[in-house]
Amino acid sequence: MTGTVDDLVGLLDTAGLTGRGGAAFSTAVKVRAAHDHGAHLLVNACDGEVGAVKDAHVVAHHLDELVRGAVLVTGGRRQRSVRFAAHRGSDTALALHRAGLDVLDVPDRYVSSEETALISLAGGGLARPMTKRRPFVTGGRDQAGRRVPATVVLNAETVWRVAQVAERGPAWFRSFGTAAEPGPRLVALTGAVDRPGVLDTEAGVPLADLLDAARPAHGWEHAVVGGLGGVLLTADEARGLHWTGADLARFGGSVGPGVVDVLDPARCPLGTVTSFLLYAAGETAGQCGPCMFGVPSVAEAWRRLVETPSRQGVDEVRAAAGLLPGRGACRFPDGVGRFAASALRVLEPHLAAHASGTCPTRRSTHRVPHR
Amino acid sequence: MSPTADARTRPELRVDRIACTGHGICATLLEGRVRLDPQGYPVVDEPRVPRDVGDLAVRMCPARALYWSDRP
Amino acid sequence: MGASLWYLSRATGVASIVLLTAVVVLGALVSGRRRPHGEQATVVMAVHRWLSLGMVVFLVAHVATAVGETYVNIDLVSVVVPFTSGYETVWVGLGTLAVDVLVAVLVTSWWRHRLPERAWRAVHYAAYLLWPAALVHGLVLGTSDEPLLLGVTVLAGAAGTAAVLWRLLARPHHDRARRDVVLGQEWT
Numbered sequence: 001m002t003g004t005v006d007d008l009v010g011l012l013d014t015a016g017l018t019g020r021g022g023a024a025f026s027t028a029v030k031v032r033a034a035h036d037h038g039a040h041l042l043v044n045a046c047d048g049e050v051g052a053v054k055d056a057h058v059v060a061h062h063l064d065e066l067v068r069g070a071v072l073v074t075g076g077r078r079q080r081s082v083r084f085a086a087h088r089g090s091d092t093a094l095a096l097h098r099a100g101l102d103v104l105d106v107p108d109r110y111v112s113s114e115e116t117a118l119i120s121l122a123g124g125g126l127a128r129p130m131t132k133r134r135p136f137v138t139g140g141r142d143q144a145g146r147r148v149p150a151t152v153v154l155n156a157e158t159v160w161r162v163a164q165v166a167e168r169g170p171a172w173f174r175s176f177g178t179a180a181e182p183g184p185r186l187v188a189l190t191g192a193v194d195r196p197g198v199l200d201t202e203a204g205v206p207l208a209d210l211l212d213a214a215r216p217a218h219g220w221e222h223a224v225v226g227g228l229g230g231v232l233l234t235a236d237e238a239r240g241l242h243w244t245g246a247d248l249a250r251f252g253g254s255v256g257p258g259v260v261d262v263l264d265p266a267r268c269p270l271g272t273v274t275s276f277l278l279y280a281a282g283e284t285a286g287q288c289g290p291c292m293f294g295v296p297s298v299a300e301a302w303r304r305l306v307e308t309p310s311r312q313g314v315d316e317v318r319a320a321a322g323l324l325p326g327r328g329a330c331r332f333p334d335g336v337g338r339f340a341a342s343a344l345r346v347l348e349p350h351l352a353a354h355a356s357g358t359c360p361t362r363r364s365t366h367r368v369p370h371r
Numbered sequence: 372m373s374p375t376a377d378a379r380t381r382p383e384l385r386v387d388r389i390a391c392t393g394h395g396i397c398a399t400l401l402e403g404r405v406r407l408d409p410q411g412y413p414v415v416d417e418p419r420v421p422r423d424v425g426d427l428a429v430r431m432c433p434a435r436a437l438y439w440s441d442r443p
Numbered sequence: 444m445g446a447s448l449w450y451l452s453r454a455t456g457v458a459s460i461v462l463l464t465a466v467v468v469l470g471a472l473v474s475g476r477r478r479p480h481g482e483q484a485t486v487v488m489a490v491h492r493w494l495s496l497g498m499v500v501f502l503v504a505h506v507a508t509a510v511g512e513t514y515v516n517i518d519l520v521s522v523v524v525p526f527t528s529g530y531e532t533v534w535v536g537l538g539t540l541a542v543d544v545l546v547a548v549l550v551t552s553w554w555r556h557r558l559p560e561r562a563w564r565a566v567h568y569a570a571y572l573l574w575p576a577a578l579v580h581g582l583v584l585g586t587s588d589e590p591l592l593l594g595v596t597v598l599a600g601a602a603g604t605a606a607v608l609w610r611l612l613a614r615p616h617h618d619r620a621r622r623d624v625v626l627g628q629e630w631t
Contacts, residue, residue, distance in 0.1 A: 072400075130389070131388075131389050134442070229393035288389055289388070289392070289411070290408065290412050291388075293412075323408050323414070327414070329388045342433070
């Protein structure tokens with residue numbers, strides 16, 4: 001397909017392609033801005049979210065299209081470089097290296113795959129988020145004041161979809177999904193399922209259908225949609241909603257990076273949440289006070305709550321989680337706050353049972369062990 | 372200029388969270404709009420701060436962590 | 444006339460040292476483990492800034508009277524260029540050096556928001572050079588036969604030294620401590 005950037009932006013705009021990395025920003029707008037500022041392209045194939053695998057799927061199965069998409073976004077101009085970011089040592093990184101592509105090897109840290117963290121790493125700095133006074137598509141400065149070249153970061157699936165839109169047309173793209181959320185979408189199903197994997201699906205499908213395709217474990221009770229930055233749902237809630245932003249927003253969540261994690265029904269969900277939050281506490285970039293102290297605070301408050309369930313304990317978790325949104329340089333603390341709040345909501349009955357000495361998971365009337 | 376248009380285009384006071392080290396001077400100068408969390412870091416309850424007192428806070432922050440922005 | 448200008452120069456010199464020491468001590472307090480917080484920090488920061496301006500007034504008087512008096516030979520050039528005065532070249536030179544650095548500190552602080560933060564920081568930290576230079580300059584040149592002036596200058600030296608040691612040796616503030624811990628992890 002030949003044509004100018006205007007053609008491409010027009011196609012993307014008509015198609016309504018939005019970012020598939022979680023932020024869902026208009027890809028047409030980003031590609032236009034990237035062109036206008038001569039921005040370098042970083043393709044984010046990191047699968048940074050807990051349980052995410054769809055970026056690996058794109059690289060493993062659609063690499064040629066992905067590369068064509070990257071070329072289209074940069075107009076094929078060599079001054080606008082393309083680098084593919086993946087976690088060091090991952091299968092994705094291996095595949096990208098083997099394909100002879102320019103790879104940015106990313107350390108295995110949760111926040112390192114964040115947009116500005118990748119830009120910082122690509123510029124020779126640490127893979128930690130930077131304050132975004134202006135979008136980095138216009139260029140900017142890192143925390144030390146050094147100039148950062150104009151860079152745009154797009155999720156691997158998004159770039160793949162760019163190629164698809166360019167080659168099959170916006171009408172094809174819009175034949176999937178809904179009017180508000182058009183186009184095919186990848187969703188990863190993971191956790192306590194017989195058939196984990198990536199489904200090429202679309203907005204609007206019943207989540208129950210996606211779950212059934214993955215064959216979840218018998219008696220499963222909870223799922224996490226969106227990983228550590230997402231929300232906990234009960235099985236009934238999950239089965240009752242459609243894969244749309246609107247439905248997920250009712251529970252404080254979003255379609256996000258497309259991860260559905262069915263929790264192991266044989267494991268107490270309180271412990272699972274503890275694991276998530278302890279992981280989060282160790283993954284702060286240590287740059288913003290509210291995050292580097294606030295995220296461990298939430299984890300600690302949750303741990304105390306599980307040890308001794310009480311109304312006050314719930315309030316302490318809620319208060320700590322409430323101090324996170326919008327108070328870091330990136331959205332990591334927002335995600336943790338959202339996740340913790342959803343855990344409080346969904347697991348309230350479970351906590352009450354623990355308070356009276358039983359754990360519904362173990363279905364026993366013995367005293368709940370202090371774990 | 373109508374009140375709503377003015378509110379949309381007026382720059383807001385933001386905190387560069389990486390630069391902020393929790394001195395807490397902003398909360399003193401911008402009482403009622405900024406308070407401090409238990410660790411001493413600012414919670415911006417109202418970012419639409421009058422220009423003069425906002426400029427003072429920007430100048431006085433030892434970490435140079437306050438700035439004006441009209442980005443949404 | 445010459446004699447009274449000489450005494451005025453020494454008096455304003457000592458006053459400048461005292462104020463400079465206060466400014467440096469307040470500045471040193473801004474970091475470190477038990478640094479002031481909230482309202483206290485606001486007062487410390489305000490006094491730090493205003494006191495530095497007050498000091499400039501005494502400093503200008505000190506330099507003007509030192510140049511104006513005829514007792515010793517200090518010309519305008521040696522006010523700006525270190526180690527060029529006829530009188531006590533080294534010790535006057537230290538004072539000149541201190542003034543040069545001070546001017547840089549004041550100018551970069553005034554224009555702080557138009558400069559890269561690193562530039563401001565580098566110049567501001569040179570205050571730890573300017574203060575001892577000023578102190579030695581004052582000790583050698585201004586206090587020889589005046590026990591009061593000597594006492595005041597020595598006290599200022601002690602206070603400033605204590606502040607510098609506090610800055611260097613006190614355990615870091617919890618913000619700095621946490622940042623350092625996380626910085627030591629894998630990020631590349």
